[in-house]
Amino acid sequence: MSRDVVLAAAKARFSQDGFEKTTLRAIAEDAGVDASMVLYLFGSKEELFQESLRLILDPEVLVAALTGDEGDIGTRMVRTYLGIWEAPDSAATMRAMLSSATSNSHAHTAFREFMQHYVLTAVSGVLGGDEQARLRALLAASSLVGTAMLRYLIEVPPLSELATEQVVTLVAPTVTRYLTADAGELGLPQ
Structure with missing residues (x-):
């Protein structure tokens, strides 16, 4: 308790x-x-x-998005991630925590550890669990976190002004590619 x-x-x-x-x-x-x-x-x-x-970025929620069956994998992942950023009970906390992670070395370390040990481990596990899966998960995360930084923290137009579904439509193909494209096409190390 x-x-x-x-x-x-x-x-x-x-x-x-x-x-x-x-x-x-x-x-x-x-x-x-x-x-x-x-x-x-x-x-x-x-x-x-x-x-x-x-509490706000539960890796299992992202895993559920990856393993769902509606739409493609990138669309599910981007929609779920943006939903966390836009939900009334998590939006302010997401902003504060990502902002802290970029401005304080201790928060930065804690955020990196969280990403490596929780998020990337869970997501790469769905993708096969090997080093290529981990790199794929990290590439997708780079696109998602970058989108969040520009849209929600720095609020750069026009990204910050687009409707959520427009952002999903724009970002999802890249996330899908990172998660599913042939390793050779992506240029992943063998």
């Missing part, structure tokens, strides 16, 4: 204050627990940040 309460408090605090300004003491106060309990449960602010990321 304490773990879930602390995690919810951390998610809210990271969303509100960003990584740098968030303190374990503030999270503990919000959760109604002692600061030592936060350290006991999560080990560090960075690990708590990673776990908070899992």
Whole structure:
């Protein structure tokens, strides 16, 4: 019970204050627990940040998009990812966490670890689990994260002004190619 309460408090605090300004003491106060309990449960602010990321960017949601049967794989993946960025309960947190990951070295490390150990592992597992699958997943992620940075964080027109389905239509073919094209066509190392 304490773990879930602390995690919810951390998610809210990271969303509100960003990584740098968030303190374990503030999270503990919000959760109604002692600061030592936060350290006991999560080990560090960075690990708590990673776990908070899992609340909003659940790798299993992306896996479900990959394994679904409606439309092509890229369309499902892009629509799901943009949906997370646009959902009322996760939009602000996504912005704050990605912004923190680009401006604070500790948040950057935590975000990288989250991507490598959770997201890329889950997605590459669906694609076969080998190094080529991991590279494919990373290429798709680069397109998705880049789109999110320009659309939601930096808000560069016209990308930031397009309807979501227009963005899906534009980005999905690239994501599909990264995930499904012949390894030789992509130029993947053998």
